[in-house]
Structure formats: structure tokens, C-alpha cells
Amino acid sequence: MAAGKTSAIKAVSSRALDRAEPLIRGVIYISGWSSILFVVAIFFFIFKEAAPILTKVDWGEFFFENRWIPNPAEGNEANYGAAGILYGTFAITVVSTMIAMPLGFAAAVYISEFATGKVKETLKVLIELLAAIPSIIWGFIGLVIMGPIIQKLFDVEVGVNLLNASLMVAFMAIPLIVSISEDALRAVPDSYREAALALGASKWEVVYKVLFPAAKNGLLAAAMLGVGRAVGETMAVWMASGGTENIPGNVLNPAILLERVKAMTATIASEMKDTAHGDEHYMMLFVIGIVLLFICVVINVISDLVIKGIKKKHS
Amino acid sequence: MKTTFPSLLTVAGATALALSSCGRDDDGGEKVTIAGSDTMLQVGLAWQDAYKSVASNVALSVEGEGSSTGFKALIDKTAEIAHSSRQIKESEAEKIKAAHNGTEAVEHIVGFDGIAVFMHPDNPVKSISVPELKEIWAAGGTINNWNQVGGSDSEIQRMGRSNSSGTYGYFQKAILGKNAEGKGLEYKPGTGAANGSQGVVEFCSTTPSGIGYSGMSYKNDTVGWLSVSAEKGGEAIEPSIANVQNKTYPIARPLYIYTVGEPDPDSTVGKYLAWIKGEGGQEVVSAQGFVPLN
Numbered sequence: 001m002a003a004g005k006t007s008a009i010k011a012v013s014s015r016a017l018d019r020a021e022p023l024i025r026g027v028i029y030i031s032g033w034s035s036i037l038f039v040v041a042i043f044f045f046i047f048k049e050a051a052p053i054l055t056k057v058d059w060g061e062f063f064f065e066n067r068w069i070p071n072p073a074e075g076n077e078a079n080y081g082a083a084g085i086l087y088g089t090f091a092i093t094v095v096s097t098m099i100a101m102p103l104g105f106a107a108a109v110y111i112s113e114f115a116t117g118k119v120k121e122t123l124k125v126l127i128e129l130l131a132a133i134p135s136i137i138w139g140f141i142g143l144v145i146m147g148p149i150i151q152k153l154f155d156v157e158v159g160v161n162l163l164n165a166s167l168m169v170a171f172m173a174i175p176l177i178v179s180i181s182e183d184a185l186r187a188v189p190d191s192y193r194e195a196a197l198a199l200g201a202s203k204w205e206v207v208y209k210v211l212f213p214a215a216k217n218g219l220l221a222a223a224m225l226g227v228g229r230a231v232g233e234t235m236a237v238w239m240a241s242g243g244t245e246n247i248p249g250n251v252l253n254p255a256i257l258l259e260r261v262k263a264m265t266a267t268i269a270s271e272m273k274d275t276a277h278g279d280e281h282y283m284m285l286f287v288i289g290i291v292l293l294f295i296c297v298v299i300n301v302i303s304d305l306v307i308k309g310i311k312k313k314h315s
Numbered sequence: 316m317k318t319t320f321p322s323l324l325t326v327a328g329a330t331a332l333a334l335s336s337c338g339r340d341d342d343g344g345e346k347v348t349i350a351g352s353d354t355m356l357q358v359g360l361a362w363q364d365a366y367k368s369v370a371s372n373v374a375l376s377v378e379g380e381g382s383s384t385g386f387k388a389l390i391d392k393t394a395e396i397a398h399s400s401r402q403i404k405e406s407e408a409e410k411i412k413a414a415h416n417g418t419e420a421v422e423h424i425v426g427f428d429g430i431a432v433f434m435h436p437d438n439p440v441k442s443i444s445v446p447e448l449k450e451i452w453a454a455g456g457t458i459n460n461w462n463q464v465g466g467s468d469s470e471i472q473r474m475g476r477s478n479s480s481g482t483y484g485y486f487q488k489a490i491l492g493k494n495a496e497g498k499g500l501e502y503k504p505g506t507g508a509a510n511g512s513q514g515v516v517e518f519c520s521t522t523p524s525g526i527g528y529s530g531m532s533y534k535n536d537t538v539g540w541l542s543v544s545a546e547k548g549g550e551a552i553e554p555s556i557a558n559v560q561n562k563t564y565p566i567a568r569p570l571y572i573y574t575v576g577e578p579d580p581d582s583t584v585g586k587y588l589a590w591i592k593g594e595g596g597q598e599v600v601s602a603q604g605f606v607p608l609n
Binding site for chain 2: 067072143238239273279
């Protein structure tokens with residue numbers, strides 16, 4: 001019954017579309033450019049907020065002293081030595097990457113090369129589910145569940161520390177690493193696997209000697225994005241790290257894993273809300289923001305270049 | 316399209332309603348903007364809620380980002396009332412005077428906040444003195460182990476608040492105090508900054524050798540708190556509403572409201588302040604876990 005009507009509507013709507021096309025094209029055009037606009041605007045905003053202080057920052061103090069006292073007691077000068085905070089972010093990033101990378105790669109290899117059928121599908125869904133857990137939940141798990149476990153396991157007083165925060169961040173980075181490295185492994189043509197197996201390689205040798213080298217760039221990109229995740233993570237790190245700027249005397253001593261640390265993101269999040277817009281402390285938090293943004297951009301650009309490298313290779 | 320169109324209509328309708336209600340406020344009622352302390356945000360919102368039944372024509376807008384932002388709003392004339400958990404700084408008072416042709420900021424005390432020193436419930440230490448607290452928290456202080464204050468042999472783990480919180484500033488001024496040269500003391504390096512008052516309590520409840528400070532109202536069954544004596548060997552006073560009111564508990568701060576000039580008792584702001592200091596407002600203060608004036 002509706003055949004005639006539908007075609008009439010089609011005709012009308014196609015004429016309407018013809019007229020609307022320049023408009024639609026404009027909207028799409030703007031949408032495309034808007035993301036670039038947003039990035040530029042974010043850079044502009046962050047630099048604008050910190051601008052008045054950028055020329056006055058004592059960079060030597062900022063990078064090498066561990067005295068972050070923006071609200072000093074009466075009669076004292078404010079100190080902006082962020083070394084302890086920079087160390088916190090650095091340490092959490094390194095430790096969490098060391099945990100997440102092997103686990104993530106192993107899981108990706110299992111899913112892509114060994115698991116089949118239902119197991120494979122279930123695992124993929126579960127890992128995507130893991131990625132959907134909000135960071136405050138991870139922070140809560142760190143505080144309430146992992147903290148007491150670490151206390152008992154290592155017989156230490158404080159359960160919120162570098163190890164706890166790194167574990168939480170690693171759990172958050174793992175799904176990201178798994179899904180990207182699994183894509184990279186799947187992108188390796190089957191002929192490689194068949195050739196290696198035909199030459200008598202074991203399954204492990206196929207993975208280790210053929211797939212890893214072939215998917216090298218994708219795996220690297222996965223690791224880099226995991227690192228980016230660790231650098232930028234705020235809430236879980238804030239709750240699980242113990243919030244204390246400690247720089248250890250000996251970086252190689254494993255006991256530093258059980259020390260409390262404080263990250264750049266957590267510092268900004270915890271201090272920003274009580275600072276008056278435009279005062280020195282406020283601007284110094286934006287300086288931390290600039291450093292953080294810089295690190296994230298560098299990591300992203302590198303992983304982007306690496307991913308581009310893969311595409312070129314395959315085309 | 317079928318589903319989105321009615322929902323668009325709903326949005327439009329809601330917007331129109333919101334706009335019309337705004338208009339009514341502007342025509343008949345009075346608007347008062349309140350800015351300032353994050354500590355006082357909850358009590359401020361509760362005042363706002365309770366005041367609706369007292370004077371329904373007054374529209375209160377309450378913001379709470381930090382005590383400094385309240386004074387800045389008075390200077391910028393974007394608010395009539397500032398909440399603060401600390402006393403006004405001289406520089407802020409001068410700026411307010413300059414911005415308002417010589418009219419000075421006026422301080423109103425509307426309640427008290429007792430700061431409790433929390434520890435693990437199993438900690439055998441039950442009381443402590445202010446000088447001992449200073450040695451525990453201040454940079455250069457000599458007490459680093461619970462056995463120095465009658466506890467077991469374990470290093471004291473300190474957890475404080477973020478350095479821009481009013482509680483951090485108050486505890487620093489009240490407990491750490493000044494050195495011989497009259498300069499204020501900073502916190503000992505390695506002092507943690509928890510995610511809010513709740514974070515301090517959480518830390519103390521899970522860390523056997525932990526110590527932390529926060530508002531009295533954050534006490535729950537999972538943590539213990541220390542009775543505090545002003546002097547070493549003096550009588551240790553438990554943090555309680557009665558002890559804060561009779562001023563025997565040594566770590567309590569007033570909750571302040573600041574206005575520009577003494578408000579006219581018949582003005583909207585004047586009536587609101589009188590209500591806050593009266594029975595209705597003070598009931599809200601104690602319901603929010605703070606200590607009322609009397």
C-alpha cells in the first residue's frame with residue numbers, strides 16, 4: 001500500500017537533500033576541522049593560563065628540587081620544586097608498563113594464535129569489559145582491596161604506594177595493549193605462519209621468531225599507548241598511590257615499590273579546586289599541565305609514527 | 316526521528332519553563348550569591364534548602380570552591396556573601412576595601428569545626444599533647460615513632476590534606492606554629508595528601524601506624540581519635556561538640572561568613588544572616604556535623 005507513497009517521499013527528500021547538500025557538506029566540513037580546532041584551543045588555553053608565570057619559573061628548582069609548598073606558613077616563601085611529583089609519574093609509568101606489557105602481549109598472543117571459537121570470543125568480550133571499568137572503581141579497588149593485600153603480603157604499614165598504583169594503572173592499560181597488539185598480530189599474513197610451520201617451526205617459534213618481528217611496530221605502538229594511559233591516569237593513581245612526594249635514595253632497591261608516591265595528575269586534581277583563579281599556585285599547576293601535555297604529545301606522536309610505519313609496510 | 320522529535324519538544328518545553336521561572340525570580344524575588352569555602356559547601360547548600368521555607372522569594376545561589384574564591388568574589392562584586400573556613404588575609408581585606416570605596420569586610424562567626432586527630436582503632440596511644448603533635452607533623456620535629464609517645468615501636472605514617480585546603484592551612488597554623496625566628500613551620504617532608512577528608516579517615520582505618528587530621532564529623536567506627544591536651548601533661552580532652560563549644564578542646568576553628576560592610580538588618584542579606592545565627596540556621600549547622608554556636 002505504501003509503495004507509491006514511499007517513492008513520493010523519496011523524490012521529495014532527494015530534492016530536499018539536493019538543496020540541503022551545501023549545508024550538510026558545511027556541517028561535515030566543520031566537524032572535521034573542529035577536532036583540530038579543539039586541540040589548538042586546548043594548547044592555547046593551557047599556555048594562556050600559565051603564560052604570566054612561564055618567564056618567572058625557576059626551572060632548576062622545578063625539575064630538580066623536591067619541595068612543593070605552594071601555600072607556605074606565614075613568613076615563608078612558596079616553593080615549587082616538582083621533582084618528587086615528576087618522579088611519581090615517571091615511576092608509576094615505568095612500573096606499570098613493566099607489568100602491563102608482558103601480560104598484555106601474552107594475552108594478545110593467546111587470543112590471536114591459540115584460542116579458538118567460543119573461548120576466543122568470550123575473552124575478547126571480557127577484555128573489552130575490563131576496558132570499560134571507570135578509573136575511580138580501580139582507585140577504590142586499590143584502596144580497599146589491593147591495599148590490605150599488599151600490607152599482608154609484604155608486611156608493610158601502608159598499602160597505598162607505588163606498587164599498588166602501578167598495578168591499578170597496569171590493569172587499566174592491559175585491555176588497550178591487548179586489543180591493539182592483537183590487531184597487529186592478526187595483520188600478519190597467514191602465509192608467514194604457514195611458511196614457518198612448513199619449515200618445521202614449533203608454535204612458540206612461530207610466535208617468537210616470525211610473528212613478533214613482523215608485528216613489531218604494532219606491538220610497540222600498543223606499548224606506547226599503554227604508557228600514555230599510565231602517564232595521564234588521574235583518579236586511580238590519586239587514590240592508590242599514597243599522595244606523598246618521596247624520591248628514593250637508591251632507584252634500584254626494590255623496596256621503593258612499597259613507598260608512597262604522588263603523581264602530576266593527582267597533584268593538579270587535588271590542588272586545583274581550592275586555588276583562586278589566576279594566582280601563582282594556579283598558574284604553577286598549569287605549568288605541570290604543560291609538562292604533562294608535552295609528555296603525552298610526544299608519546300602519541302611517536303606511537304602515531306610507528307603505526308604509520310606499519311601501514312606503509314603492509315601497503 | 317519519531318522518537319527524537321517529541322523528546323526535542325520536551326527539552327524545548329523544559330527550557331521554556333526554566334526561563335519563565337527565572338523571570339519570576341527576577342521580577343518578584345531577591346537574589347543572593349554566595350561563594351567560597353569548600354568545607355562549608357554542604358552546610359551552605361543545607362542552609363539554602365532550609366531557607367526556602369522561611370523566605371520563598373529569596374533565591375540563594377551557593378558555590379564552594381575554596382575560601383580564597385569567596386574573597387575574590389567579594390572583590391570582584393560577583394557575590395554578596397563569602398563563606399570561609401579561615402580568617403581573611405590582610406591583603407584580601409585591603410583589596411575589598413579598595414574595591415568598595417572604603418567599606419570594609421565584616422566577619423560573622425556562624426559555627427565551629429572541630430579538627431580531630433585520627434589514628435588506627437587498635438593503636439594503644441589514646442591521648443596526645445599539642446607540643447607532641449607539633450613534633451610529629453612539623454618539619455624538623457623529633458617524634459617519628461609511636462614509641463616516643465607511649466605506643467608500640469613503629470614509624471608514624473602521616474596523612475594530611477591537599478595543600479590548598481583550608482583544613483591544611485588551619486592545622487598548620489594551629490599545631491605547627493612558628494619557629495624561634497617567627498617564621499611559620501612547614502609540614503614534615505613525606506607527609507601525604509589524601510583525596511579529601513574521607514581519604515584521611517580511610518588511610519587511618521587501614522594503616523596501623525597511621526595518623527591524620529580532618530573534621531570531627533568524619534569519625535566513624537573504623538577509626539579512632541586522640542584526646543588532645545593543650546600542654547604536655549595537661550588534661551586530655553576528647554573531641555566532642557560540648558568540648559568544642561566550651562572551648563576546652565584545643566583544635567577547633569570558627570566557620571566564617573564575610574560581607575562587605577555590616578548588612579542592614581532589614582535587607583535580604585541581613586535577614587538571612589540573622590536566620591543563620593538563630594535557631595533555624597544553627598540546627599542546620601549541627602545536622603551537617605559542625606558545632607553550633609551555643
